[in-house]
Amino acid sequence: VYNYAAGPAVLPRPVLKQVQAELLDYRGSHQSILEISHRSPLFNDIYAAAKERVLKLLKLDNRYDVLFLQGGGTLQFTMVPLNLATKYHRAAYANTGHWAARALEEARKIPHLQADQVTDAGPDFTTIPAVPQLPAGKYDYLHITANNTIYGTSYHHLPATTVPLVGDLSSNFLGQEYQFDRFALLYAGAQKNLAPAGLTIVVAQRQLLAADQGLPSMLNYAALARKASTLNTPPVFQIYVAKLVLGWLEEQGGVQAIAAANQRKAALIYDFLDNSRLFTNKVARTARSFTNIPFTTGTPELDQRFIAEARQAGLLNLAGHRLVGGMRASLYNAMPYEGAVALRDFMAKFEKENQ
Ligand code: PLP
Numbered sequence: 001v002y003n004y005a006a007g008p009a010v011l012p013r014p015v016l017k018q019v020q021a022e023l024l025d026y027r028g029s030h031q032s033i034l035e036i037s038h039r040s041p042l043f044n045d046i047y048a049a050a051k052e053r054v055l056k057l058l059k060l061d062n063r064y065d066v067l068f069l070q071g072g073g074t075l076q077f078t079m080v081p082l083n084l085a086t087k088y089h090r091a092a093y094a095n096t097g098h099w100a101a102r103a104l105e106e107a108r109k110i111p112h113l114q115a116d117q118v119t120d121a122g123p124d125f126t127t128i129p130a131v132p133q134l135p136a137g138k139y140d141y142l143h144i145t146a147n148n149t150i151y152g153t154s155y156h157h158l159p160a161t162t163v164p165l166v167g168d169l170s171s172n173f174l175g176q177e178y179q180f181d182r183f184a185l186l187y188a189g190a191q192k193n194l195a196p197a198g199l200t201i202v203v204a205q206r207q208l209l210a211a212d213q214g215l216p217s218m219l220n221y222a223a224l225a226r227k228a229s230t231l232n233t234p235p236v237f238q239i240y241v242a243k244l245v246l247g248w249l250e251e252q253g254g255v256q257a258i259a260a261a262n263q264r265k266a267a268l269i270y271d272f273l274d275n276s277r278l279f280t281n282k283v284a285r286t287a288r289s290f291t292n293i294p295f296t297t298g299t300p301e302l303d304q305r306f307i308a309e310a311r312q313a314g315l316l317n318l319a320g321h322r323l324v325g326g327m328r329a330s331l332y333n334a335m336p337y338e339g340a341v342a343l344r345d346f347m348a349k350f351e352k353e354n355q
Contacts, residue, residue: 001314001315001316002314002315002316002335002338002339002342002343003316003317004315004316004317004318004328004329004330004331004335004339004343005316005317005330006150006171006192006292006317006321006328006330007149007170007171007189007191007192007197007330008191008192008196008197009191009192009193009330009332009334010332010334010335011195011196011241011245011334012245012248012333012334013334014248015241015244015245015248018244019033019240019241019244026042029042033236033237033240034236034237036236038230038233038234038236039230043236043239046236046239046240046243047068047228047229047230047234047239049243050068050239050242050243050246051065051066051068053243053246053247053249053250054201054203054246055203056250057174057246057249057250057254057255058174058180058203058255059180059181059255060180060181060203062206063205063206063207064181064203064204064205064206065203065204065206065209065225066201066202066203067201067202067204067209067221067224067225067229068199068200068201068229068234068235068238068239068242069199069200069201069202069224069229070198070199070234070235071200072189072197072200073099073168073170073187073188073189073200074102074106074189075200076103076168076187076200076202077102077103077105077106077107078106078107078109078110078219079202079219079221080103080107080141080143080166080185080187081106081107081110081113081115082110082213082215082219083211083213083215083219083220083221083222084140084141084166084184084185084208085107085110085113085115085140085141086140086211086213087140088137088138088139088140089112089113089114089140090113090114090115090116090138090139090140091107091113091114091115091116091139091140091141091143092115092116092118092131092134092139092141092142092143092163093107093116093117093118093143094117094118094119094129094131094142094143094144094145094159095117095119095120095121096119096121096125096128096129096144096145096148096151096153097121097125097145097148097149097150097151097153098125098150098151098321098323099145099148099149099150099168100143100144100145100148100168103143103145104117104143107143118131118132118134118142119131119132121153124151124282125148125150125151125153126153126282126283126284126287127153127283127284127286127287128153128154128155128156128284128286128287130159131144131159133161134161134162134163136162136163139163140163140164141163141164141165141166141184141185142159142161142163142164142165142166143166143167143168144158144159144165144166144167144168145167145168146167146168146169146171146172146176146178146186147169147170147171147172147176147289147291147292148171148289148292149170149171149192149291149292149321149330150292150294150321150323150324150328151283151294151324152281152283152288152292152293152294152328153283153284153287153288153289154172154176154287154288154289154290154291155178156286156287158178158179158182158183164184164185164208165183165184166183166184166185166186166187167183167185167186167187168186168187168188169186169187169188170187170188170189170192171188171192171193171289171291171292171332172193172289172290172291173186173188173192173193173194173201174193174194174246174249174255174258174333175193175255175258175259175262175290175291175332175333176255176259176262176290176291177255177256177259180203183203183204184204184205184208185202185203185204185205185208186202186203186204187200187202187203188200188201190238190242192291192330192332193245193332193333193334194241194242194245194246195239195241195242195245196237196238196241197238198235198238199235199238199239199242201242202221204221206225208221209221209222209225210222217231218232245334249333252333258333259290261333261337262290262291262331262332262333263290264337264340265290265331265335265337265339265340266288266289266290266291266293266331266340268340268344269293269295269329269331269340269343269344269347270288270293272344272347272348273293273295276351277351277355278297278350278351278354278355279295279296279297279347279351280295280296280297280298281293281294281295281296282294290331291330291331291332292328292329292330292331293328293329293330293331294320294321294324294326294327294328295326295327295328295329296320296325296326296327297326297354300325302354303320303325303326303327306318306350307319307327309350310343310346310350313346314342315342315343315346317330318343329343
């Protein structure tokens with residue numbers, strides 16, 4: 001059985017086995033990981049290791065810090081403008097799809113902030129338009145959505161800009177390579193590539209996190225950074241699983257290796273789609289996502305049959321997002337190559353049977 005869900009998504013099996021094995025007694029403590037205190041040395045070790053692994057995997061030095069927060073990617077749509085749009089009170093947003101638009105919409109709710117949409121990917125969001133040159137000294141940051149989970153597009157090159165770059169990497173965090181020190185701040189909900197839902201990672205320049213805007217504490221990066229993300233009770237279990245998944249990623253060879261593996265899996269499906277007489281994918285080739293691949297037969301009834309028959313065959317959660325319909329295969333880090341092969345083979349069989 002393979003799970004192609006867009007999120008919460010499949011986690012590496014060896015990690016889940018380790019979680020299972022040590023669930024009742026965490027490292028001889030006679031306590032479950034679900035019971036240990038976030039003020040205990042046991043947790044401090046987990047936190048420190050998780051943070052160190054994130055920075056190492058992203059090839060970032062100690063000019064950057066990592067926060068382990070709650071509220072999902074969605075709360076960052078609010079925290080980013082509150083904390084960062086403080087000099088010019090103006091921010092630029094690249095609108096490349098639903099989540100990018102949600103980020104823009106939330107920023108526009110902040111009083112005294114002007115949030116400008118600086119790109120338009122058209123009604124179908126099948127491309128990643130170039131970001132125009134933004135004038136210096138006008139914008140506090142430029143926000144991009146690195147991978148568009150619903151429409152299956154992705155930035156393969158970061159926009160060249162002098163404005164501080166902020167990225168929502170929720171659906172390709174640690175699964176696609178970028179020059180991560182080009183980001184002033186990046187964030188990702190954990191539930192696709194890293195851990196169970198309930199954890200959000202924020203990686204940002206320390207200098208940026210240190211600028212205290214006097215915001216309410218739980219919305220204030222500076223206050224959260226000063227307390228190592230434990231202003232209140234943090235999601236200990238999620239951070240523990242993240243630490244293990246990060247260790248697994250290191251064993252796979254780090255981001256470069258896993259990104260190459262993700263590309264190989266995606267290429268199998270795209271190659272099939274490019275030669276298919278039944279299925280299509282509308283995304284411009286240069287903008288294709290390595291992690292989320294939408295496709296359709298063009299006939300809703302046939303799509304439904306495909307999804308149902310795939311489920312019968314052990315290929316789960318292939319329904320497209322409700323906004324776009326059709327199908328979507330999410331091939332995150334923990335999806336083995338065999339999962340992409342199984343999907344490609346099933347599509348070929350379905351195509352043959354429905355000529
Ligand atoms: N940003 C992107 C790119 C997403 O794909 C999602 C959810 O799928 C979100 C943000 C929202 O994340 P969350 O559910 O963690 O708030």
